[in-house]
Amino acid sequence: MRTIQEIIAIVKDSSSWLLYRRAEREIQKFKQDQRGLFNTKMKVAVLSSFTAGPLKDYLVVEAAKEGIDAEIYMSGFGQVSPEILNQESGLYAFEPDVTIIVATADSFAHNPFDAVEELIKLSAVRQERGTGILVVNTFMALPDWPLHLLETDRHAELKKANDKLRETFSNNYQVQICDLDTLAAYYGYANALSPQMQAMAHIPFSEGFLVLLAKKFVSYLKAQAGLVRKCLVLDCDNTLWGGIIGEDGMDGIALGPDWPGREFVDFQKAILELYQQGVILAINSKNNYADVTQVLREHPHMILKEEHFAGICVNWNSKPDNMKTLADEINIGLDSFVFIDDNPAERQMMRQMLPEVEVLELSDNPALYAKSLRETNFFAKASLTEEDKKRGQIYAAQRRRNQLQQSAATLEDYLKSLEMVCSIRAAEEKDVKRAAQLTQRTNQFNLTARRYTETEIQHMIADSNWNVYVLGLRDKFGDNGTVGLALLEKHQDVWRVDTFLMSCRVIGRQVEEAFVNRICFDAVNTSVKRLGAEYIRTKKNILVSDFWGKMNFSKDRSDENTTYYHYDLDNYTSGTFEHLKFE
Amino acid sequence: MTTHEKLEKIFQDAFGTEKLTDDMSIDTIEGWDSMAHVALIMTLQKEFNITISPAQAIELIDVASIKQLLDTSHC
Numbered sequence: 337m338r339t340i341q342e343i344i345a346i347v348k349d350s351s352s353w354l355l356y357r358r359a360e361r362e363i364q365k366f367k368q369d370q371r372g373l374f375n376t377k378m379k380v381a382v383l384s385s386f387t388a389g390p391l392k393d394y395l396v397v398e399a400a401k402e403g404i405d406a407e408i409y410m411s412g413f414g415q416v417s418p419e420i421l422n423q424e425s426g427l428y429a430f431e432p433d434v435t436i437i438v439a440t441a442d443s444f445a446h447n448p449f450d451a452v453e454e455l456i457k458l459s460a461v462r463q464e465r466g467t468g469i470l471v472v473n474t475f476m477a478l479p480d481w482p483l484h485l486l487e488t489d490r491h492a493e494l495k496k497a498n499d500k501l502r503e504t505f506s507n508n509y510q511v512q513i514c515d516l517d518t519l520a521a522y523y524g525y526a527n528a529l530s531p532q533m534q535a536m537a538h539i540p541f542s543e544g545f546l547v548l549l550a551k552k553f554v555s556y557l558k559a560q561a562g563l564v565r566k567c568l569v570l571d572c573d574n575t576l577w578g579g580i581i582g583e584d585g586m587d588g589i590a591l592g593p594d595w596p597g598r599e600f601v602d603f604q605k606a607i608l609e610l611y612q613q614g615v616i617l618a619i620n621s622k623n624n625y626a627d628v629t630q631v632l633r634e635h636p637h638m639i640l641k642e643e644h645f646a647g648i649c650v651n652w653n654s655k656p657d658n659m660k661t662l663a664d665e666i667n668i669g670l671d672s673f674v675f676i677d678d679n680p681a682e683r684q685m686m687r688q689m690l691p692e693v694e695v696l697e698l699s700d701n702p703a704l705y706a707k708s709l710r711e712t713n714f715f716a717k718a719s720l721t722e723e724d725k726k727r728g729q730i731y732a733a734q735r736r737r738n739q740l741q742q743s744a745a746t747l748e749d750y751l752k753s754l755e756m757v758c759s760i761r762a763a764e765e766k767d768v769k770r771a772a773q774l775t776q777r778t779n780q781f782n783l784t785a786r787r788y789t790e791t792e793i794q795h796m797i798a799d800s801n802w803n804v805y806v807l808g809l810r811d812k813f814g815d816n817g818t819v820g821l822a823l824l825e826k827h828q829d830v831w832r833v834d835t836f837l838m839s840c841r842v843i844g845r846q847v848e849e850a851f852v853n854r855i856c857f858d859a860v861n862t863s864v865k866r867l868g869a870e871y872i873r874t875k876k877n878i879l880v881s882d883f884w885g886k887m888n889f890s891k892d893r894s895d896e897n898t899t900y901y902h903y904d905l906d907n908y909t910s911g912t913f914e915h916l917k918f919e
Numbered sequence: 920m921t922t923h924e925k926l927e928k929i930f931q932d933a934f935g936t937e938k939l940t941d942d943m944s945i946d947t948i949e950g951w952d953s954m955a956h957v958a959l960i961m962t963l964q965k966e967f968n969i970t971i972s973p974a975q976a977i978e979l980i981d982v983a984s985i986k987q988l989l990d991t992s993h994c
Binding site: 346352353354355357358361387389390530532533535536537539543 | 935962
């Protein structure tokens with residue numbers, strides 16, 4: 337019996353459909369015998385206007401590479417409309433987590449405007465009736481006349497139709513628009529299409545483009561399953577700049593507007609784009625600390641500055657050891673990290689010692705570093721919240737907080753000096769994205785680790801049987817944004833704490849006590865008798881195993897992974913929190 | 920690598936077969952279905968740097984006919 341790694345190795349770097357097809361078959365056999373080995377299972381429906389058989393093969397293999405067991409439902413050839421319109425269709429019976437519609441404009445109508453209206457109508461019907469999220473692909477431009485001189489309207493029309501599609505669903509959490517046309521343009525239209533596969537089997541796309549398309553779809557699966565990484569950890573010498581700072585000095589390293597040096601500036605610009613999307617940055621380098629910080633502070637061509645980094649681990653320890661230090665300092669799990677190092681030996685060591693850390697297989701050529709990074713999906717998020725945009729800053733501020741904590745004499749002094757202001761309020765529409773994201777991404781301080789989609793959160797906010805609380809916190813180093821979430825299911829006399837979580841970055845600042853206190857306060861004021869709570873053990877939330885006990889909840893019973901608690905609100909006395917101001 | 924060896928390797932990778940014999944066909948090899956057939960044609964074109972027309976593709980349903988095509992294509 338082959339291992340899943342051996343099966344994935346069948347395709348290596350090839351785009352051959354024949355090999356992907358073989359690998360797909362092997363994965364199906366593998367699943368029959370040892371289904372438990374995948375971490376995540378997802379049901380994916382693909383509705384397409386062409387033969388989607390190859391897409392299934394590519395999708396299953398690319399998902400398996402990411403540890404996802406993708407069970408695929410395929411519509412018949414050209415069966416997009418019937419599958420969606422017929423309530424008895426296989427699509428609805430399958431109850432997919434993700435539904436992907438990929439169709440050509442001419443499969444719906446002669447002109448792209450009518451086609452897009454039809455696609456919008458179908459998407460709305462599917463969303464009303466079906467489960468999970470919907471990924472709708474834009475229409476791809478048709479074969480063109482590259483050397484002709486007269487401009488046709490076709491591209492402009494298609495682009496307008498695609499814009500219409502995007503605008504229609506821009507504020508819809510459940511419908512994601514996948515820009516197939518832009519993806520095909522990136523790959524090159526001429527190479528993305530395969531006239532021969534089209535002629536033989538109604539498959540419009542080339543093998544190479546099918547790989548890219550499958551990877552793109554897997555990005556949606558990863559985002560939906562919460563498998564997105566959070567932090568990029570960088571080596572310095574020959575990664576952020578050319579040369580070795582300890583030997584070549586500030587003036588000797590390659591970093592500037594011209595070669596050699598330009599390639600590193602371009603790489604840093606790509607990293608800065610990630611930072612602006614909320615990726616946390618850190619440094620893990622074997623160097624003298626002072627040498628590296630001097631470059632960060634003083635080199636005129638550094639795009640990345642000291643203020644961008646949430647952790648700077650520069651010493652002569654092993655890099656896996658430093659990685660563990662960074663995980664503690666930044667307070668995120670090792671499986672949130674992506675590591676970049678130009679040295680293959682360091683990469684190999686990281687993979688062996690800390691397999692949870694994702695390691696980028698960097699090109700040997702620094703001019704291709706940025707391309708290597710840009711073509712990954714480690715950080716591919718389905719939506720961007722205000723918190724995301726600020727996250728890099730928030731974590732970098734945390735590094736300064738930690739410095740303050742080390743210099744403060746006592747914890748009391750430290751908490752006082754932070755000048756914290758806390759807000760606890762009922763969630764509104766604007767909080768939906770962030771609330772869902774918190775359930776999907778918070779692992780350590782998460783009592784039940786229940787994951788919710790944006791749609792589910794939206795329903796809870798609208799449902800009078802639920803209370804959805806969000807907690808915000810700012811201090812003298814900046815605004816941490818929304819960092820706490822509680823979901824309460826309300827019964828006559830009892831409120832059940834379905835979810836209680838806090839972002840790791842504010843743990844240990846007595847905010848969690850204030851949060852519980854506020855929930856009790858509200859419950860008492862609506863004459864509720866008791867709170868029910870659970871702790872569901874996962875691999876990662878051992879930190880809070882006794883949280884309810886510490887909050888004076890009484891333990892009722894335990895089964896396999898769950899401990900049940902309750903709190904009699906007769907016992908409630910309002911708490912005081914002298915280091916916190918409330919607003 | 921001879922044409923035979925190269926073809927044998929392609930079939931091994933694609934279908935998990937062992938020794939390649941002329942009498943193997945779409946009826947005897949598990950997994951060589953209509954979709955795999957299109958995939959096989961694309962691979963043969965790429966690996967042997969030849970063009971296979973749809974009319975030829977329909978005929979290539981056993982190892983003997985594939986070999987015959989490759990021989991006449993001077994591979």
